[in-house]
Amino acid sequence: MVYVEPAQQAEEQVSVARAIAAKFDASVIGVSAFAIEPDFVAEGVIIQETTTEDIRRMKAELAEKERWFREVVGLPAERVEWRWDVEYPLGFLASEARAADLVVLKSTYRKVDPYHLVDPAGAVLRMGRPTVLVPEHVRELQADRVVIGWKDTREARLAVHDALPFLKQASQVTIVEICASDEQDLARRRVRDVAKHLRGHGVKSETDVRVHMAESDAHQLVRLAKENGADLIVTGAYGHSRLGEWVFGGMTRGLLDEAPFCLMMSH
Incomplete structure (x- = not known):
């Protein structure tokens, strides 16, 4: 639709x-x-x-x-x-x-x-x-190379599940978690679990753990996607209703503002 x-x-x-x-x-x-x-x-x-x-x-x-x-x-x-x-x-x-x-x-x-x-x-x-x-000026979606912005939340799990048809056809899938410096071991375990889950569905994927930097997490994820030649980022969508208006959270809003390619989101 x-x-x-x-x-x-x-x-x-x-x-x-x-x-x-x-x-x-x-x-x-x-x-x-x-x-x-x-x-x-x-x-x-x-x-x-x-x-x-x-x-x-x-x-x-x-x-x-x-x-x-x-x-x-x-x-x-x-x-x-x-x-x-x-x-x-x-x-x-x-x-x-x-x-x-x-x-x-x-x-x-x-x-x-x-x-x-x-x-x-x-x-x-x-x-x-x-x-x-x-986004504006985008008229194609190959989804041959896909980046998953992982966060250990309900929304991210839904997003990965919903994106399976795309992931199964992609030639390269990269699962990325951006975390605090003292959470890197836990983050590696989490993305490995996601990769194992995807492998059970016939999806080969790579994992990557990055540490929060001075730049925003959204900017860092977009930059990584560009480096990988991706044209689709898969993430959970985070937001809430404020005075009757639905608004996105910071990471989600940042991706919408900065990504020059398509985003696939689930909530």
């Missing part, structure tokens, strides 16, 4: 969804939605009002988006589905995700617009599905 913004013109995350579908001989479900913005009233006077004609036009644009979506995906008609509604995008996507194994989203969220856009933090933390987050 991939979310398409109503006014979207760039093809990035749709192209990545297409690449994943081709890799696994899967189908693609496109999802899009908009919510009706409340009238803006100042001193008893309506300054901005959404009219019936506005809603009709917006519905027509979403219906037309299906033609664009199917053209970009380029798969046989029976392997492509389009779903849209007049509904808050995040709520609609979280509900429709029940029909998918994997959700693909843009990782950038430059403005707060819950009426047309999906906040990636809200989506990842609510959907209950592994999510591939696609």
